[in-house]
Amino acid sequence: MSKTKSRTAGCIAEFAGPGELLKAAEKVRDAGYKDFDCHSPFPIHGMDEAMGEKGSMLGPLVGLAAFLGGSGALLMQWWMSAVDYKVVIAGKPFFSYQAFFPVTFSLAVLFSAGMAVVGxxxxxxxxxxxxxxxxxxxxxxSDDMFFISVLSDDPIFSEEKTQLFLESIGGAYVEALRVDDE
Amino acid sequence: MKSFENTLTAQEPIKPLILGNPSFSSVTETISGICEKKETPIWWWIALGISGLLSLNLAAMIGYLVWEGTGIWGLNIPVSWGWAIVNFVFWVGIGHAGTLISAILFLMRQKWRTSINRFAEAMTIFAVLCAAIFPGIHVGRMWVMHWMFPLPNQMGLWVNFRSPLLWDVFAVGTYFTCSALFWYTGLIPDLATFRDRAKNRIKKTIFGVLSLGWRGGNKQWKHYELAYLLLAGISTPLVLSVHSVVSTDFAVSIIPGWHTTIFPPYFVAGAIFSGFAMVLTLSIIARAIFPQIKNFITMDHLGKIAKVILLTGTMVGYAYSMEFFIAWYSGNDYERFAFINRALGPFAWAYWIMITCNVLTPQIFWFKKLRSSIPVLFIASIIVNIGMWFERFVIVMTLHRDFLPSSWDYYTPTMFDIGIFVGSFGFFFFMFLLFLRFLPMISMTEIKGVLPQADPHHGGNSHE
Known part of the structure; x- marks a missing residue:
């Protein structure tokens, strides 16, 4: 035990409810902290704004995946049915795009769902x-408590001042996060 | 207009979604408590034993099918499609209610869905698994099952993308994957709750890995919420498209009685109809076994499900009559014969079972008294699913009298047909019982989110 050196990786403070957490988030944002987060058992409406966070960029990514999935599927069907190995089926055109729609649609959906989760x-x-x-x-x-965490990576983080600040905006049980390094 | 209590006219007081006025932590306690209990109730072991035996029976019968071939079924010519496709359509249909609840009702901000979406989604996944068994085994030569996919092979040949059977492979494959992703995404915060409550190391590790280091920070929630919304948006067209594609298995053929454009919407309505009936069956069973969830899945929920059953059942009834009308109006003799033969021919018994169960039974839900009686709801929900199985049976059995009277025949199932179908039910309930015991059957996160105190402006907490 004597070999391990303990350092502070940040601190957390507890708040009474979603409303209190939202107000506190605004104050932490206004104090200039960047590397902080508000933890709650469920998403709180209006928190992005209170924390000064930008919205998620997931939407365009998923749109791109849908486009790639759909166009890839159509390309695959065209190449397989009209280029690589042509088979006459019921005298229909080799590239029967109407009949290729269900698979195109399915793969567009599959790719975008995959991207939504992976992204x-x-x-x-x-x-x-x-x-x-x-x-x-x-x-x-993850049960019923609401926390603000400030990490030591934040440029204006200081173990003492940040803890005092969190206490001053109504945080209870302010606690330093001690990490044991080898 | 008082009966439409969920249409949100802001002036009227809104009924609470969750009864008993629970706190955040009592929600966690109630729902996690079900999975954390040390001793497993005896009924669970009995039910698991029965459904496990039926699943084993399913595996054994499939084994024999692989060995002997599809000749062990009651198939003949002209009835070359039998129970396998009936069961496939039946199970895929069941799944649709789960997707409708989790996706469409989410986009429509129907907050009452939060109580039932988790296990409706689980139902979807297990139902689609059951469905996937049948196209897999009906090919006869299962060792070349991979020919269903466009894979390079020594013949240099590709699959036929003009065939609705191939569309099915893609539609159902996508459907299963999306449902599983949606379900898992919803589970992540709840799995984190389980991780944080875990008492022993093994549980802590399992739930720790499954919850992927979830911290519940807003920097996670903002992506999570958007991903959930996008998945709901992505799954919404699937509710309509998957069963439409399934219906093209029939509609794209040129068999009288199948070759109709009404099939896609009619199949979708039927799918939602039977799926909601299954949700109702499962909710009532779950409420009976775990009385502590009665405050989450309230009579109001059951009443709303009954209304959806009434609506979709009536749509299905309309489709039955419109099919008949168009058959007559088309002036096509074969088409007319196919329908008259359905209602009056050798399979008339099945047709009238279908009409009684699907068209007449749901009409009882016009009455509030019947919508709020558990025994009535339970029996009706089972009758509806019997009826919906018969609907697919009636459609497939159209084959028994084809264009050539000399080849007309009758279809009788063998013990293998019946055993495999019953076995698929065993497998469905086996999976569902495991789910009830080990995973949160109600989304704790979402329930907390719809409690009045979850609103940051609740109780005079105003902010600019």
């Missing part, structure tokens, strides 16, 4: 070892 997962920055998990109290964030 979302890559944007939410998955980390199994995030500093907030060092707090025992934080476990309640």
């Amino acid at each position: 979302m997962l890559s944007m939410i920055k998955l980390r199994f070892h995030h500093p907030v998990f060092y707090s025992e109290r934080f476990k309640k964030a």
Whole structure:
């Protein structure tokens, strides 16, 4: 134990409810913090604005995936039926685009659904070892508690001042997140 | 107009969606408690045992089918499509209600859906799995099942993209994948709750991996919410397209009684009809087994489901009569014969079962008293699904009298037809029981989100 050096990775503060969290988020934003987050068991309406966050860029990505899926499917069907191995079926044209619609549509949907999930997962920055998990109290964030976390990566983060600031805007149980480094 | 309580006229007080005025943590406790209980109720083991045995029976019968071939079914010429396609259409149809609830009702901001969407989506996934069994096994030579997909092969040949059977492969494959993705996305925050509540290491690791490091921060929620909205938007056309494509299996052929343009909308209405009946059956069973969820899935929910059944049942009834009318109006002798033969021929018994179950039964839901009686709802929901199975049976059995009277025949199922169908029910309930025991059957996150105290402006908390 003596070898491990402990450092502070950030701090968290608890707030009483969604309304309090929203107001506190505005104050943290106005104080100039960037690397902070508001944790709640369910999404809170208006939080993006309160935190000064931009909206998600997922929409255009999914649109692109739908376009690629659909056009790729049509291209595949054209190449397979009208170029690579032509088979006359019921005297229909080799490129029967009307009949190719269902598969085109299905693959457009499939690609966009895949992109919606993969894109979302890559944007939410998955980390199994995030500093907030060092707090025992934080476990309640997925139950009924509301937290603001400020990480030490933030340029204006200071262990003491940030904790005092969080307390001053109504945060309870302000806690430093101690990480043990080897 | 008082009866339309969900149409949100802002002046009227709105009934609470969730009864008992729960707190955030009591929602977590109630729903997680079901899965965290140490001792498993005896009924669960009994039900799992029965459905497990039926699933084993399904596997054994499929094994024998692979060994012996489709001759073990009651198929003949002209009835060359039998129960396999009937069951396939039946199960795919069931799934549609789950997608309608999770996607269309979400886009329409029908907040009452939050109580039932999780297990309706689970129902969709298991139903589509059951459906996928049948096209898989009916090909006879299962070792070349991969020929259904456009894969390079030694013959240099590709699949026929003009065939509705191939459209099915893509439509159902997409449907299953999207439903599974949608379901899993919805589960992530709840799995994080399970992770945080886990007492032992194994559970902690499993739920930790499954919840993907979810922290519930707004920087995650904003992407999550948009992804959920997009998935709802993406799944919405699927509610209409999948069963439309399934209906083209019939409608694109040139068999009298099948070659009609009414098939796609008529199939979609029927799918939603039977799916909602299945949601009703499962909700009532779940409420009986877990009385603690009665505040989440209220009588109001069951009443709303009954109204959807009434609406779609009436649409199906309209389609039946319109089909008949058009057959007469077309002036085509074969078309007319096909329909008169349905109603008065050797399979008339099946036709009238269908009419009784699907057209007459849902009409009882015009009465509020009957909509609020659990036994009536339960029996009606089962009758509707019997009727919807018979609808597909009646359609497929149109084959038994084709153009050539000398080849007319009758279809009798064998024990293998029946065993495989019953086995698919076993598999469906087996999966569903596992789901009820190990995963949150109601979305805790979404329920918390629709509680009055979840609104940041609730209780005088105003902000500019």
